Amino acid sequence: SVWQFPCFKRGFVHRAKPTDFDFLKVIGKGSFGKVVYSSLIHVLHSFFSFFFFDQQKHIMAERNVLLKNVKHPFLVGLHYSFQTTDKLYFVLDFVNGGELFFHLQRERTFPEPRAKFYIAEMASALGYLHSLNIVYRDLKPENILLDYQGHVVLTDFGLCKEGISLAETTTTFCGTPEYLAPEVLRKQPYDNTVDWWCLGSVLYEMLYGLPPFYSRDTHEMYDNILHKALLMRPGASSQAWSILQGLLEKDRTRRLGSADDFNEIKTHSFFSSVNWGDLEQKKIRPPFIPHVSSLCDITNFDPEFTEETVPRSVCFSSDRSIVNASVLEADDAFLGFSYAPPSDDSFL
Numbered sequence: 001s002v003w004q005f006p007c008f009k010r011g012f013v014h015r016a017k018p019t020d021f022d023f024l025k026v027i028g029k030g031s032f033g034k035v036v037y038s039s040l041i042h043v044l045h046s047f048f049s050f051f052f053f054d055q056q057k058h059i060m061a062e063r064n065v066l067l068k069n070v071k072h073p074f075l076v077g078l079h080y081s082f083q084t085t086d087k088l089y090f091v092l093d094f095v096n097g098g099e100l101f102f103h104l105q106r107e108r109t110f111p112e113p114r115a116k117f118y119i120a121e122m123a124s125a126l127g128y129l130h131s132l133n134i135v136y137r138d139l140k141p142e143n144i145l146l147d148y149q150g151h152v153v154l155t156d157f158g159l160c161k162e163g164i165s166l167a168e169t170t171t172t173f174c175g176t177p178e179y180l181a182p183e184v185l186r187k188q189p190y191d192n193t194v195d196w197w198c199l200g201s202v203l204y205e206m207l208y209g210l211p212p213f214y215s216r217d218t219h220e221m222y223d224n225i226l227h228k229a230l231l232m233r234p235g236a237s238s239q240a241w242s243i244l245q246g247l248l249e250k251d252r253t254r255r256l257g258s259a260d261d262f263n264e265i266k267t268h269s270f271f272s273s274v275n276w277g278d279l280e281q282k283k284i285r286p287p288f289i290p291h292v293s294s295l296c297d298i299t300n301f302d303p304e305f306t307e308e309t310v311p312r313s314v315c316f317s318s319d320r321s322i323v324n325a326s327v328l329e330a331d332d333a334f335l336g337f338s339y340a341p342p343s344d345d346s347f348l
Helices: 056-068 098-105 113-130 195-206 220-226 236-248 262-266 275-280 327-331
Strands: 004-006 013-014 021-029 033-042 046-052 076-082 088-093 144-146 152-154
Touching: 098 144, 113 152, 113 195, 113 262, 113 275, 195 236
Parallel strands: none
Antiparallel strands: 004 013, 021 033, 033 046, 046 088, 076 088, 144 152
8 A cells, every 4th residue: 555644735645755864873783773863854853764575474474563552651652654665664653762771771671660660661562452452572671662751652563463362372472581571581482471471581691680581601691590599589579589580480381471461560569669650651750861862962873874875776666666555555565454544634
């Protein structure tokens, strides 16, 4: 389908193409594409622009999950998606407070109240995805961003699995080694409780500086995940240890969240001080405010990326031209990928 978006006069639509955007800075890289800070020409609004070259299943999974996100406060929002003959583009919220991984690396650990705040916002986002029968599957500090106010924003939905309710399972082996749940390693059926294991792993890492069963030797780490008991360590409250034990239960049928999903998580004593309504309305002041000079500040991104020149190939197809709509429709390998929101006044 041809991508269109409302432009500057009511009723006027414009066929999307990369040259409609100013591509300003590279701010990240993945296995199959780049992340570029960009803006829609003549419109004072900033976006992430993601583009990919392969991995059709994962790209369409990400696109479908992004479309299902109806402005949840802790999930990145999709504005547009479009394609040329050789590239796919996502236009997403620009979130510039930095990766949680960036801040955790710099500070080593977080105080428990700060970790609790982040985990509560993550749990809210995961609970929302589960309500849509979506399992996130790849929760890790690199996929958790902070916005300029200090709130959590989950991104990167390429490994999400749709159509998985509490009573359903899948067997696909995927995820990041440090955070893989035992049932995933064993290639056993798993369900949305895999996300609660990952949440426990991230909480443990925020409190202690490393994932719970970490080893530099991947085989040893896998063995630890499967067989090693979670050893109690000093420095955390009894409520924190209780939720860690519940989330990092190796038997998914006994794991916290296995019976009533997010409802079990949010009623745990660890969150007794959290007003979930206020949290989801962003009425709770974040414990840490990122150092951001403006909404366009990119200092919280790795200079390895931001110092790189934006390649001309971002703005052009391999033949240095933009294909016309009829050719694009005929050569639409990613049928149904393109998306534009209903017309609204924000671009008028």
